[in-house]
Amino acid sequence: MAVDKKHMWLKVEFNCLPTAIGSMPHTDPEAACVLVNKYLPSLPHWPQLPRRSGLENMYVQFSEGFPGLVLEGDKVYVERSAGFDDQLEQLYTASAEDNLDDYGISDQYAAGLHTFVALKLRTDMVKGQVTGPISWGLCVTDKEQRGILYDELLAEALARFLRLKVMWQERFLRRISRDTVIFVDEPYLSSLGSAFVAISSEQVTTLLEEVFSSVKGFKGVHCCGSTDWSLLLNTSANILSFDAYNFADSLSCYLAEVKAFLKRGSGIAWGIVPNDEDALARESVASLYDRLGEAMAPFTRDGVSFKQLVAQSLLTPSCGLASLSVEACAQALELLAGLSARVRRRYSP
Numbered sequence: 176m177a178v179d180k181k182h183m184w185l186k187v188e189f190n191c192l193p194t195a196i197g198s199m200p201h202t203d204p205e206a207a208c209v210l211v212n213k214y215l216p217s218l219p220h221w222p223q224l225p226r227r228s229g230l231e232n233m234y235v236q237f238s239e240g241f242p243g244l245v246l247e248g249d250k251v252y253v254e255r256s257a258g259f260d261d262q263l264e265q266l267y268t269a270s271a272e273d274n275l276d277d278y279g280i281s282d283q284y285a286a287g288l289h290t291f292v293a294l295k296l297r298t299d300m301v302k303g304q305v306t307g308p309i310s311w312g313l314c315v316t317d318k319e320q321r322g323i324l325y326d327e328l329l330a331e332a333l334a335r336f337l338r339l340k341v342m343w344q345e346r347f348l349r350r351i352s353r354d355t356v357i358f359v360d361e362p363y364l365s366s367l368g369s370a371f372v373a374i375s376s377e378q379v380t381t382l383l384e385e386v387f388s389s390v391k392g393f394k395g396v397h398c399c400g401s402t403d404w405s406l407l408l409n410t411s412a413n414i415l416s417f418d419a420y421n422f423a424d425s426l427s428c429y430l431a432e433v434k435a436f437l438k439r440g441s442g443i444a445w446g447i448v449p450n451d452e453d454a455l456a457r458e459s460v461a462s463l464y465d466r467l468g469e470a471m472a473p474f475t476r477d478g479v480s481f482k483q484l485v486a487q488s489l490l491t492p493s494c495g496l497a498s499l500s501v502e503a504c505a506q507a508l509e510l511l512a513g514l515s516a517r518v519r520r521r522y523s524p
Contacts, residue, residue: 198497200496243255273342301354358396446494447463447493492511
C-alpha cells in the first residue's frame with residue numbers, strides 16, 4: 176500500500192478479473208444472483224433489478240430516508256413540508272456520528288442485494304454500487320423540477336446521505352466477504368460542461384470525495400460516456416470504470432493523467448463488452464480480445480507495458496445490462512468471462 180499526502184491509496188491488482196456494473200433484466204433476484212455467480216465468481220456484484228420494481232430504478236433505489244422525499248409514479252422529488260427540518264437535522268447528526276440505523280437499503284428497494292447476501296456466495300471479494308451525487312442530484316428534483324444539486328443545502332445533504340448509504344452497504348456486504356469494491360455510478364458526468372449540467376469541477380470533486388470518504392475497500396467511479404477524465408483521475412478513486420467499447424478514444428486523450436493514475440497503484444475497468452443486443456450478436460471472445468488490445472494500445476505506445484495494464488485492470492460490460500433480454504444478458508456475461516480467461520491465461524502470473 177502506498178500513501179499519498181491527501182489519500183490512502185490501495186494497490187489495484189485484479190489481473191483483468193471480470194465483474195459487471197450492476198443492473199440486470201431479471202425480475203427474479205435469485206436467478207440474477209445465480210447467473211452472476213456462474214460467470215463472475217471471483218468478483219460478483221449484487222444485481223440491481225429495475226424491471227422488478229420502480230423502486231429499483233437507480234435514482235429511487237438509494238432514496239429511502241432522504242429528508243422530504245416524495246415518490247409519485249416515476250417522479251422523485253423533495254418537498255420542504257412539515258417535518259423537513261427535523262429530518263435534515265437527523266441526517267446531519269447521523270452523518271457526524273456515522274450512525275447508519277436509519278439509512279439502510281431495504282429488500283423492498285434492493286431485492287438483489289438482500290438475496291445476494293442471503294445466498295452466502297463463497298468469494299474473497301464482492302462488488303457493490305451506488306448512484307453518484309451528481310447524477311442523483313440532477314435526477315432528484317425540487318417540486319419545481321429543478322435538480323436538488325443546484326440547491327446548496329440539499330447538495331451537501333445528498334452527499335452526506337449517499338455517504339451513509341455506502342457505509343451501510345459496505346458493512347452489509349462484509350457479512351459475506353472481507354474485501355469490497357464499491358462503484359459510484361455517474362452517467363450524468365458525460366454532460367459535464369454542457370448547458371444541461373452547469374456545475375463547477377470543484378463541486379463535482381467535493382461531492383464525490385464526500386461519498387468516497389466512506390469506502391473502506393476499493394472505490395471506483397463509473398461513467399458510461401465521454402467526460403473530463405482528468406477530473407476523475409485526480410480524485411481518490413482507486414478504479415476508473417468507463418465504456419471502452421464505444422469511447423476508448425476519449426480516455427486515450429489523457430495519456431499523462433492515466434500513467435500517473437496507474438503509477439500510484441490505481442486501475443482501469445475496461446467496459447469492453449457491449450450492452451447492445453445487435454452489437455453483442457457481432458462479437459466473439461476473439462473479436463473483443465482484439466478490441467481490448469486496440470483500446471489499450473495508446474497507453475502501451477506511451478510506455479505502459481501491456482502486462483502492467485492487465486495487472487491493474489478489470490473487465491466489465493460497457494454499462495448496465497438491464498436493457499437486454501435475459502438471454503442476451505447471459506450472453507454478455509459469458510463473453511466477458513471468456514475474454515477475461517483468455518487474457519489471464521496469456522498475461523497473468
